[in-house]
Amino acid sequence: MQTASKILMIRPAAFGYNAETAQNNYFQTEVSGRSPQDILSAAQHEFDRFAQTLTAHGIEVIIVEDTPSPVKPDAIFPNNWFCTFPNGKLMLFPMYAENRRLEVRQDILDMLKKQYIVTAFEDWTEKIPEGQFLESTGSMVFDHDNKIAYACLSQRTDKELFRRFCDRQDYKPVAFNASDKSGREIYHTNVMMHVGETYAVICLEAIDTVKEQISVADCLRTTGHSLVNISYEQMQHFAGNMLQVHNAANEQFTLLSKTAHASLTTEQKQKLKKHTKLLPVDITTIETIGGGSVRCMMAEIFLDKIHEQ
16 A cells, blocks of 8 residues: 555644754745744644645644654654554664654654554664764655655665665665755655655656666566656755555545645646646645645555444
8 A cells, every 4th residue: 555545734833944954954944024923823823734734635633743842943853753654564763863852742643543443553763873864755755555765875764774664664675866956865755756646756867877877767567557757946845755645535645745736847737637636735835944845744544444344
């Protein structure tokens, strides 16, 4: 199962510019002339409309309120500290920024274990003292149907830890190096590529070597994915940061921001629409200041509810 029908989202209590993560997330922008309260109110409004859009299309949304203390400016991006797998696993991951580790909430993990069938729990945070990080579905883009994990190596995505993780899950690791147009390391794989059920979106020119570009593209094509190749500029507009989900009627939808949607060419949109229905949402404040877009806001819940057995 490549796509989920249940999504967990965290409604922000203290959203804002995170100077600590800005060290290697060049998608963030510090905005002057707006008060913290104005920024938070705008982010909450965007969040609420986003969640309503998902619900209106039959996708189940589990909304968790962020706790006001400690202050967590990036709590709106839960996909970096945990993930679930179609086989029922629940996993916890090590994050690079110290102030992001405050986002890990035992109550959320307990809620998932209590309400859903969790076949196994894995904690991958033991390597934090050694400086090894792997930020869940930010660091890794999964092709669950073919048991493949794609990863753009960076300070947040350790090569050794990635390979160990893939060995444990019996997934094929596809690791590569990628940079933005200025030659700076891309911080997360999910800003440059997205794998849907029958298509994939990727910024091939961001991959550092032609050999790796060919290798990644071949892997996607041989697993039956129609490729939509985006440019550096489109990647900068979050066109790589999409997520495909489905509802109870098994209708497939791909979430992307209005910024990302506007950056796509007519031809690219038409190609995507052969595989999925596009759902653009306006999260301009969140993606500009937070440096993450729609995919980062959604943690897929592949777990079955206990009463669904």
